[in-house]
Amino acid sequence: MLLCMELYTLLTINLWRDPVESLQIMALWLWLERTSLNDVVSKILTLPDVLINEIADEAVTCLNCINNDHSACSSESYVIPLTQSVMDKEISLRFFHENRLKATEGVAKVANEVCIRALNDIMQQAVARNAAQSIADSQKMMTAQPLQQSPVHPGFSQMRFGSSDVLESVTPENEVPPDDRTMFVTFSKGYPVEEREVGEFFTRTYGDCIESLVMQDVQSSEQSLFAKIVFRSAATIDVILNGMGKVKFTINGKHVWARKYVPKPLKSQLMPSLPSV
Numbered sequence: 585m586l587l588c589m590e591l592y593t594l595l596t597i598n599l600w601r602d603p604v605e606s607l608q609i610m611a612l613w614l615w616l617e618r619t620s621l622n623d624v625v626s627k628i629l630t631l632p633d634v635l636i637n638e639i640a641d642e643a644v645t646c647l648n649c650i651n652n653d654h655s656a657c658s659s660e661s662y663v664i665p666l667t668q669s670v671m672d673k674e675i676s677l678r679f680f681h682e683n684r685l686k687a688t689e690g691v692a693k694v695a696n697e698v699c700i701r702a703l704n705d706i707m708q709q710a711v712a713r714n715a716a717q718s719i720a721d722s723q724k725m726m727t728a729q730p731l732q733q734s735p736v737h738p739g740f741s742q743m744r745f746g747s748s749d750v751l752e753s754v755t756p757e758n759e760v761p762p763d764d765r766t767m768f769v770t771f772s773k774g775y776p777v778e779e780r781e782v783g784e785f786f787t788r789t790y791g792d793c794i795e796s797l798v799m800q801d802v803q804s805s806e807q808s809l810f811a812k813i814v815f816r817s818a819a820t821i822d823v824i825l826n827g828m829g830k831v832k833f834t835i836n837g838k839h840v841w842a843r844k845y846v847p848k849p850l851k852s853q854l855m856p857s858l859p860s861v
Contacts, residue, residue, distance in 0.1 A: 588614065588703070595609065596710035601640060603707045603710040605644065607707060608691070609644065610625075614699070632800065635810060638666055639667060642664040642666055663677075663830070669774075765795070765818045767844060768810065769782065769810060769813060769840055771808065771810065773809060775839065777838050785840075790824065794814070795814045812845060825844065830843040
């Protein structure tokens with residue numbers, strides 16, 4: 585149970601995830617442990633924080649699939665690669681879709697009998713910390729000086745008259761923050777993808793579009809499980825996603841999943857540090 589407390593603390597305190605939702609996530613992972621006899625929690629703790637946040641997002645998708653009768657959950661376009669990697673077997677949203685009743689009862693039982701009892705103190709501290717942060721943020725907004733109104737529409741420069749009467753954007757692509765031009769890419773465990781392969785694939789498919797490509801920093805004997813790609817233009821991401829939240833590619837026979845990068849906001853720790861578990 586100490587591992588569960590450690591992982592729940594990481595989700596709620598380090599990653600600032602919702603405490604109640606995180607409790608449901610923990611219940612799902614513990615239920616998967618019971619049904620598969622796999623050490624899911626301990627394996628998740630071996631992942632870097634950025635991937636723990638990603639696999640938590642996958643867990644939310646699984647919970648939504650369990651709690652809602654969406655036929656789309658059985659589609660192959662909805663993938664959970666990180667969950668597959670810690671389960672050491674093929675598992676997809678189809679499994680949760682087809683076992684909704686069993687999963688609903690199992691997750692609820694674990695949540696009530698295990699998670700609420702073991703994690704309640706941490707949850708209350710996280711809720712209090714979040715409330716204190718919310719109050720502090722509100723006070724900052726109230727004391728902030730009002731911005732002086734611009735005579736022109738925000739985001740556009742003064743209209744030019746002459747050869748073309750058009751509004752000219754004052755935020756060219758090279759001034760768009762890198763985070764807004766970044767995609768997060770994950771790879772299947774056991775099927776290593778090299779940086780060269782990723783770069784060549786996107787360049788071959790979408791042209792000279794990459795500003796920078798950073799793979800997960802691992803030992804030479806280990807496999808990178810994710811990468812961040814900064815594109816020259818944010819429009820490239822729209823083209824790649826084509827209206828989807830996440831897309832799947834095959835690079836040299838290996839599956840790769842990509843979505844828009846969503847950085848976690850950096851917030852100051854207002855509450856005292858939680859005791860180590």
